[in-house]
Amino acid sequence: MxxxxxxxxxxxxxxxxxxxxxxxxENCEIHDNAENETKVLCYHRNLSEVPAHLPSKVVFLDLSENRIASLRKNSFSNLIHLHVLNISQNQIHHIEEGAFVNTCHLEILNLTGNQLHLISSPMFAGLRNLTILLLGNNQIDKIETSAFVHLEKLKVIDLSSNRLHALNAMDAIFNMESLEKLHIKDNNLQNFSTKEIVSVPLILHELDASHNPISVLDVSTPVLQSLVSLDLSFSTPKTPIVWLIQDPCFLKGLKVLYLGGIAMNPSGILEVIQTLNCSLLEIIYLDHLNLTESDGLIEQVCLSHQNIETLHLLGNKFTSVKARAFEKCTHLRHLNMAFNKLKVLPVSLFQSLPYLQILSLAYNKFTLVPNATSNVASLETLDLSFNKIKRISPDDFAHLNNVKSLYMTGNTISHVTSNLFANLHRLQELDLGENALKMIKEPFSASLQMLKTLILRQNKMDHITKGIFRNLASLQLLNLADNQIATIKPGAFEGLSNLQSLILGSNKITKETFHKGVFQGASSLEDLELFSNYMSYESSQKLAYPPFHLLKSLKRLQINSQRHDGLQNFPVNFLEGLESIVQIHAGNLAISSLDSDTFKYTPTLKELDLSNNNxxxxxxxxxxxxxxxxxxxxxxxxxxxxxxxxxxxxxxxxxxxxxxxxxxxxxxxxxxxxxxxxxxxxxxxxxxxxxxxxxxxxxxxxxxxxxxxxxxxxxxxxxxxxxxxxxxxxxxxxCTANHDFILYITNTAAVILLMLVCFCCQWRWHMVYTYHLLLAYFIDKKQKRKGQDIEYNYDAFVSYNTRDEKWVMNYLLPVLENQYSWKLCLHHRDFEPGRFILENIVDNIYSSRKTICVISRHYLESEWCSKEIQVASFRIFDQHKDVLILIFLEDIPCEYLSPYHRMRRLIKKKTYLKWPQEEQEIQFFWHKLNMAMKTGEGKEEEHPIVAGFVFDEIP
Structure with a gap:
């Protein structure tokens, strides 16, 4: 095991x-929510069986997208609190009897996308509280008569995409008294005859039989008279469907009828709808039927069912509609004519619809807002997205006093004026995204006092002028993403006292955009998105005007994924002012270091993402x-x-x-x-x-x-x-040691240690020195016997902390490489990409004749710098040569120095150099460093100028 x-x-x-x-x-994640309910997520983990030892308190278990082939009797034996089980998209072909006997609280079971063939009687025994059973996309061709007798509370069954070719194969389902919704679409049903249904639950109100090649639909018994919704859409047999409805009242309860994509011509569809004169149809779907205005279908449907409230006609071939087409649909509330070829509409088209609230004309070919929409006073939602509308005028919306949502997405509107929406006093959502707006010169109308959402994303605006939003006092969401905004004028957000979310991602915002008071007026902002812009700073120095210092209420900030080189330098006070911040997403910015004071301005922060940085x-x-x-x-x-x-x-x-x-x-x-x-x-x-x-x-x-x-x-x-x-x-x-043996060794060592402690305390470094000297001697003899000659790639390896990089790049590098022509190895320039850092350090130190350590307090705190000086120090003993040069940039108390610095002083007190504070001494410092670099070039003794150069204050 x-x-x-x-x-x-x-x-x-x-x-x-x-x-x-x-x-x-193994292979699972566990999540507990606020109600102490446990979720276990094991999806897409390549599991071949249900994991053992799952916590007994689990309420939700997801085992989808695995390779589980069967469910055994003990698979869920301890999951007595389980309410939801998702085991879809597996390879289950067998479920043992009693597999669910202990999961009596299970309410939802998802077995979609498996390989079940048979639903047997004992398969679901024990699931007395199950309400939803999903068995779609299996290979079920047989259901035993008593398969669902134990499921007394089952309300929904989905058997879509199986092999139940006849209704009489579903007797076990229709015998369930608790069933409310049944989905049997895509089962290759060729005939739908109520004669094959012995009985139907009285509360069954939804039946989905779509995507079946039904050639004959025979309603000759009243078993479906309680049905409320019937979906027969996309029934496409080789020949047109034949409808046989013996008595229209056999479907008297029908209110929702889906006939989209059905294999019938307009006259046949009309005949069916007219036949259902005993039903009070309220919702009819006539999508994707290739209908045109010449078919006259709309008029006849409205005439035969004047109480219809929702009519879907999307995906047809309407280029226009007759002026009196909807005259009899006086109760119509929702009309969807999207995805047609409409170019013009009669002005009086909707005048007979006093209750019309939702109108979708999206994805058509309008070049102007149709005049027909301006007369619908009851309209609350108007969707004109993805047409070819180039301009809009105040008259287009003159009488739409009740409109709350206006969608103009995906057109070619290039100009917006203040009075365009002057009459839309109740407008709450305005979407002008994906248009050709280059700028908004005038403020939005003062009549938009109720506007809460304004979407201007994916336009061509390059700046935001002052005061254009000043009248939008109720605005809560402003989406300006995917524009070309680089300039935000002072006062651009004035008046937005209730703005909560501002999306400025994917623009051309730079550090120059954040002038003093850039967010003036948006004091209640809670969510700011600045992802995928061009923000960058030359250094991490403190900013004179931190960009967010006015956003005291901001809770979420997204600055991730800045373009080009990213936000490599993070100003120390960049986050100043974010007193209420909860989330910061700053991933993928190429940040290499952060000042220790960076987050002192954000004590309320609860979630921080700094992934994908350096x-x-x-x-x-x-x-x-x-x-x-x-x-x-x-x-x-x-x-x-x-x-x-x-x-x-x-x-x-x-x-x-x-x-x-x-x-x-x-x-x-x-x-x-x-x-x-x-x-x-x-x-x-x-x-x-x-x-x-x-x-x-x-x-x-x-x-x-x-x-x-x-x-x-x-x-x-x-x-x-x-x-x-x-x-x-x-x-x-x-790793486990024998404690008795350890105790014995410890006591013995303690006695010996007590005897030698005084001697070792005084002479410990001399002992270490002697040991390493002898070790180096034998190593040197061994190397000489091998006849190995060392060739160096560099004159010196420079070890320094990144915070001292400025001194190295501005002082050390120009003098040694340019003035004295020494070849230096710098980690950011000469390390081989893709290798482990430690490997790069060791190889490059041993490939360099000398190692220069630039010592500062930052250096002593760095783990990598510590490793570099260790390698260089041990190389002294390994090669028996003076290869280490220490440069102190500042005075450092003795307690800060590690044993490696003490050991170095013991070995050779001649090459400690200190960066002078007086400018006149700097030239002499470089001369002494150059002389130190020359030692070891053919002979071991040091240059006389360097010899004896020791800082006694350095322990």
Whole structure:
């Protein structure tokens, strides 16, 4: 049995006594909502069977898109609280008797997209509370008579796309007294005869038999007289459908009829509708029937069913409509004529429709707003999207006093004036997206006092002028995405006192756009989207005018995915003013560093996304102000350690994503620093299979609270013996020591240590020096015996912290390379892309004749700098040469210096250099550095000018 399986069994036995559920499940995720309801998500995980040891309290289980072939008797035996089960898109062909016997609370069961052939009597035993059963897209060709007798509360069955070729094959369904909705579309039904139906539940009100090649529809019995909705759309047999309705009152309860795409000519359709004169039809779908105005179908339908309220005629071939077509449809409330070829409409077309509220004329060929719409005083929604309308005038909407929603998307409107919508006093939503608007010169009309949503996305506007929105006091959503906006004039948002959401993504906004007071007037803004713009800064220096300092109410900010080089430098006070911020999405910005004060302005932040950046190291104090943080996303940043979590108060953090980094070890201290963590995602990291990870390996599958997402997929990158193996296969038992033996060794060592402590305290560094000197001697002899000659690629490897990069680039690099012609190795310029960082460090240090360490307080805090000076220091002993030059940029107290600096002083006190504070001493500093670089060029002794140059104040 796999290791994880054994662990799961042990956990289960422990939890039987502790009533605690483990959260790390192989191939599954667990989510608890505010009502303490547990969801388990195992979809698209390549599972071949239902996972064992699922938590008993699970309410929602998703096993869709897997390879499960059968459901066994014990598959769900402990899931007594399960309400929803989605096991669609699998390969299930068999369900054992009793598979659901313990899931008596199940209400929704989704088995769509499997390979079931037979629905047997005992298959669904135990599901007495099931209300929805979805069996579509299987291969069902037989249903046993008593298959559903146990399902006393079943209301909805979907058997679409199966092989039930005849209605009498569905007797078991029609015998269910609780059934309200039945879907049997696409079953290759060729005949629909009520004679084949013995009985129908009295409460069955919806029947979908669409997409069947029905050639004969025979209603010769009253079994369907309670039916409210009948869908026969897209019934396309080889020959036109023959309707045989013996008595119109056999369908007297019918109110909704779908006949779209049916294989009948207009006269045949009209005959059917006229036959149903006993039904009070309210909704009729006549879509995709190739109807034209010459068919006269609209007039006759309105004449025979004058109480019709909804009429769908989309997808036909109307180029116009007769003036009196809707004259008898006096109760019509919703008319959809989208996707036709309408160019003009009679002015009086809708005058006889006093109750018309929704009118869709989208996807037609109007070049102007049809005059027919201006006379519909009752209209509340008008959709003219995706026509060819070039201009609009005030007269187009002169009498539409009740319109609340106006959609003009996808036209070619290039000009908007103030008085265009002057009469739309009740307008709440206006969509002018995907047009050709270049600018809006005049403010929107003061009559739009109720407008809440204004969509101007995907136009050609390059700037926003002052005051154009000042009359829109009720506006809550303003969408300006996908334009070319680069300039926002002062006062552009004045008057928008209730604006909550502003979308400015995918424009040409730069740092220059954010002038002082750019958001003046939008003080109640809660959601600001600035994704995919051109914001960038030359440095992280403090801004004189932070862009968001007026947005005290802002809760959500999206600045992700800036174009070109991204927002590489993040100004230290960029977020100043965001006193109420809850979410910040700043992923994919190429940020390489963040000042430790960056988030001091956002103490209320709960969700932060910094994924897909270059933050390969994080300051210990960066997240210190974020004590309320609940979600942190740091995927794909090149982070090599989780050490930052140990130094910050993450007491509220519930989700931490660090997938795709360079983390190799997770320690006990890091785990303890996240007390409320619910989800930890560490996929695609190069873990080390060693005892350093033993705490993480023991904690991950056994902790009762935190779920390590997809833990079973984590692989090892080192050591070579474990490379590509699963992390969980590493046996931590090899890390467990014999405590009695340890106690014995400890006591013995303590006695010896007590005897030698005084001697070692005084002479410890001399002992270390002697050891390494001897070791270097033997190594040197061995190398000489091999006759190896070393060829160097560089004169010096420069080790420095990124915060000192300015000094290196502006002072060190020009002098040594340009003035003295030394060849330097810099990590950002000369490291080989795609290799591990540590490999690059080792190879380039040993490929350089010298190593120059630029020492500062930042340097001593850097983990990578520490590794670089370690490698350089050990190289001294390895090659028995003076290869290390230390440059101190500032005075550093002795307690800050690591043992490597102390060891260096013990070996050779001649090449410590200090950057002078006096300008007149700088030239002498470069001369001494040049002389230090020359040592080792053919002889081991140092240049006399450099010899003896020691800083006694450096311990």
């Amino acid at each position: 796999p290791f994880l399986g054994l662990v799961s069994i042990l956990i289960l036995l422990v939890n039987l006594h502790q009533n605690v559920t483990p959260y790390s499940l 933050l390969n190291s994080i300051s210990a104090t960066l997240f210190a102000p974020l004590s309320n943080l609940k979600e942190l996303h740091l995927n794909k940043n090149g982070l090599n350690s989780l050490s930052f979590v140990s130094q910050v108060n993450f007491s509220q953090l519930g989700l931490l994503r660090l997938a795709g980094n360079q983390i190799d070890v997770v320690t006990r201290e890091q785990i303890k620093a996240l007390p409320l963590l619910l989800f930890l995602d560490l996929r695609n990291n190069p873990f080390t299979c060693c005892c350093s990870n033993q705490d993480f390996l023991r904690w991950s599958p056994m902790n009762p609270k935190t779920q390590v997402l997809h833990f079973s997929e984590y692989t090892c990158a080192s050591p070579p013996a474990y490379k590509e193996k699963k992390l969980w296969t590493f046996k931590t038992s090899s």
